[in-house]
Amino acid sequence: MRDRTALKSLTVATVLMLALASLPLCARAQDSNALKARALVDAAIKMSDSDAAVKLLWQATDIAPADEEAYVYLGLYYNSRSDFDNVVKVYQKLVKYQPNQVSAYLNIGEAYMSFSPPRSDDALVYYRKAYQIDPNNSFAALRIGELLAQTGQRDDALKYLKIALGDSAKNPTIASEAEKTLKQMGAL
Numbered sequence: 001m002r003d004r005t006a007l008k009s010l011t012v013a014t015v016l017m018l019a020l021a022s023l024p025l026c027a028r029a030q031d032s033n034a035l036k037a038r039a040l041v042d043a044a045i046k047m048s049d050s051d052a053a054v055k056l057l058w059q060a061t062d063i064a065p066a067d068e069e070a071y072v073y074l075g076l077y078y079n080s081r082s083d084f085d086n087v088v089k090v091y092q093k094l095v096k097y098q099p100n101q102v103s104a105y106l107n108i109g110e111a112y113m114s115f116s117p118p119r120s121d122d123a124l125v126y127y128r129k130a131y132q133i134d135p136n137n138s139f140a141a142l143r144i145g146e147l148l149a150q151t152g153q154r155d156d157a158l159k160y161l162k163i164a165l166g167d168s169a170k171n172p173t174i175a176s177e178a179e180k181t182l183k184q185m186g187a188l
Helices: 004-046 050-063 068-080 084-097 102-114 120-133 138-150 154-165 172-184
Strands: none
Touching (some): 004 050, 068 102, 084 102, 102 120, 102 138, 138 154
């Protein structure tokens, strides 16, 4: 009679060895995709045909969806054309793959505030998410405070605006904006 425990341990060892051997292959595939995406971004930057460049940048986001660079160029492109729907789409795709990317949430919030009329409720959701991820982000605190002040939520607005004001050494422009809003509210 055969010893099946020896066969089982051999099978487990074989599976583990195959899994370990495939890890470098996965890493190489990710590195390869990152290189391909980077090449597409480089090519797009050098193009004079904006439509073709945008297609290459979107391809780069498909090949390496967690690589931020293509998203930044797409965001800049769409923002420069006041195409805020697409700015939102760009950064929503990025946060799908990088859910802790504070700047992406802030960019979505700013895009919503750039609509005419501003989509304040939508923007507030994204500013709050950015602040949740980084409670030291004075820009997120400022925007949350400003939006809450606009909707008459004075106590909550004061809390966030004072946080933004307290960051004057590091972010004087943000602190100045917070101070201006606080004065308008009669809180200073």
